Amino acid sequence: MNGPAFFMRHAGYRLLPASFHSDDPVNDADMLFGLSLPLHTGNTLRLSSCWMVVTPQWVATSFKTLPEAGFRHDLSRPEAIRLALKSGGPCLLLALGKRTMAARDLFVTYDPRAARLCSEGEVKTFDATQEKTWTS
Amino acid sequence: MDRFVLRACLRTPLIRRGSFTLDALLMAVLETGDVSHLLRCDGDLYFASSGFAVGAVATQKAAFVASMRPEHSPHWLDVLKPNTLNGDLRIGLARQREAGNILNDYSATVAEAIEWYATGHADAVVEALRPVRFIGKRRAAGYGEVERWEVEPGELDGLVGFAGEPLRPVPTERWTEGGDWIPVEAAWKAPYWDVRNRTRCYMPQEG
Numbered sequence: 001m002n003g004p005a006f007f008m009r010h011a012g013y014r015l016l017p018a019s020f021h022s023d024d025p026v027n028d029a030d031m032l033f034g035l036s037l038p039l040h041t042g043n044t045l046r047l048s049s050c051w052m053v054v055t056p057q058w059v060a061t062s063f064k065t066l067p068e069a070g071f072r073h074d075l076s077r078p079e080a081i082r083l084a085l086k087s088g089g090p091c092l093l094l095a096l097g098k099r100t101m102a103a104r105d106l107f108v109t110y111d112p113r114a115a116r117l118c119s120e121g122e123v124k125t126f127d128a129t130q131e132k133t134w135t136s
Numbered sequence: 137m138d139r140f141v142l143r144a145c146l147r148t149p150l151i152r153r154g155s156f157t158l159d160a161l162l163m164a165v166l167e168t169g170d171v172s173h174l175l176r177c178d179g180d181l182y183f184a185s186s187g188f189a190v191g192a193v194a195t196q197k198a199a200f201v202a203s204m205r206p207e208h209s210p211h212w213l214d215v216l217k218p219n220t221l222n223g224d225l226r227i228g229l230a231r232q233r234e235a236g237n238i239l240n241d242y243s244a245t246v247a248e249a250i251e252w253y254a255t256g257h258a259d260a261v262v263e264a265l266r267p268v269r270f271i272g273k274r275r276a277a278g279y280g281e282v283e284r285w286e287v288e289p290g291e292l293d294g295l296v297g298f299a300g301e302p303l304r305p306v307p308t309e310r311w312t313e314g315g316d317w318i319p320v321e322a323a324w325k326a327p328y329w330d331v332r333n334r335t336r337c338y339m340p341q342e343g
Contacts, residue, residue, distance in 0.1 A: 002334040003321055026331050090336075104331045110319040125320075 001120070004111040008086030009091055013056045014069045019129050029103035039064040047096065053080040054092040078133070085112040085126070096118050137176050140258035140278035141290035143190070145269060147281040149244035150189075151198060151273035157304050158184035158252040158294070160328055162261065165268055166177060168208040173266065175256035176294075180325040181310065185303035186340050191248030196241040198274065199326055206235035244279055253292035253303055262287040297340075302315050305339040 001007040001009075008016075014034045027040035036044040041064055050063040053075075060110040061079035075083065090108050094101070099120040107116040112128040128134060140157065154160075159182035176183040206227045208216065235297070254261070255278055262285050272280035283328040297303050300313045305322040321333040323330065 001336070004331055012166070069206075078142055106331075107321045109334055109337070114318045114320050116321070 001025075001090075003092060003108050004103040006090065006108045007054055008032075009104050010056055010092075011052065011059045011071070014059075014067065014071075028104045029106065033101045033103075038066055040066050045132065048098055050096050051077045052079075052085050052092075052094040052096070053077075054094070055084050055087060055089060058086075061110065081115075081128075082133065085109070085115055093117050130133075137256050138258060139200050139253070139255050139290045139293055140261075141251055141253055141288050141292075142258070142261060142265070143286040143288075144187075144265075145249045145283045145286065146247060147283045148278055149196060149198075149242045149246045150271065150280040152187065152243045152251060153242075153273055154328060155186040155305055156272070157182065157252075157328075158187070158210075158254050158261075160263060161252075161324060163326055166264060168336050173255055173257075177312075181295075181306065182304075182325075184296045185253040185292070186305075187250040187252055188245040188340070189249075190251050192245055194246045196244050196246060198239045198277075198279065200242070200243045200274065200277070202240060204235040204238050204240045205230040212270065212310045244271060249286075252294075253290055253297075254294040258289075275284070302338040302340055305337040308320045308336045308338055311338050 004006050004069065005025040012029055013021065016028060016035070017038055020028065020031050022028055031126045035049055036046055038044050039045050044086075047063060050061060050079070051064065052059065052135050058072055059077045062073075062077070062122070063071075065071050072080075081091040081093055084093070090110050092108055093105060093116065094106075095117055097120055105118050106119060107118055107123050109115045114124055116129040117126070159171055159175055162174060163169060171182070208225060208227065213225060265285050269282055270280050271282060274280070292298070292303065295303055295306060296307060296313050300315050302311065302317060305324040307324050308319050317338040319336050319338060321334050322339050323333045324335060324337050325333050326332065
């Protein structure tokens with residue numbers, strides 16, 4: 001499974017209105033990143049200026065999503081990343097700035113030795129097992 | 137089809153992006169999406185390795201500045217015009233600030249040669265590549281100049297190395313060699329730029 005398919009299956013389709021769903025997760029992901037989404041504050045905002053950790057079991061984010069999305073807001077970013085990488089399963093680590101993200105920027109992390117932090121137009125690969133906090 | 141080693145002896149440093157597989161190089165040179173008449177291909181997976189640097193002595197930074205002008209593409213003007221006030225198509229100050237000098241950083245490898253391992257028709261492959269004088273990125277700036285192409289019989293099939301390691305991106309479900317290799321998401325078949333061709337792969341540490 002590629003990054004856009006993983007992202008849309010576990011997080012994106014909970015945010016993208018059903019009328020925009022197609023059979024192609026790549027197009028759907030690009031569509032989602034260009035849409036204004038409703039926040040729990042009552043405002044709307046493009047999916048930007050936030051972080052998101054997506055796993056098959058849970059999604060944690062700083063984006064103020066509606067409660068219906070079922071995302072976790074109780075974790076800090078380092079905690080969420082560490083929890084996802086320690087789980088041993090695949091995950092997606094997103095650090096979104098103000099620019100619009102694209103589907104091609106989404107890469108799944110399958111192994112903490114090659115963790116991939118995805119931003120707009122840039123993917124940083126690092127060995128999380130070499131981090132000081134890995135064994136703590 | 138036989139196993140062979142293809143070598144591009146370099147005169148100048150080479151800038152590589154991605155896996156730089158031999159099938160991708162041939163497709164670019166021949167301007168086609170299918171080179172199965174030159175290389176062995178099973179189920180879209182070519183028996184052609186990534187390019188490996190031989191005699192690499194250093195890597196160096198190569199930075200280029202692109203001066204971006206804040207102009208509309210001409211073919212967009214008719215689309216934009218109905219949405220403007222009084223047909224004013226000038227770009228605003230905020231958008232103009234996004235243009236200007238854009239710095240692009242690359243990493244160039246200083247090496248004697250680049251080698252590929254593959255299974256296919258060696259003579260036909262080298263004949264197809266013989267006219268190619270430059271490879272990799274920033275060729276017009278002089279990077280990746282090829283001094284000569286060499287080919288010789290090889291032992292590797294283009295997928296698996298001597299230590300049982302992957303020589304190119306191979307989907308993990310098609311990898312039968314075992315080993316503790318790190319799975320990453322990568323494109324494993326052409327077109328390599330297409331996100332839809334990315335999946336969980338084993339791939340070489342270098343390249």
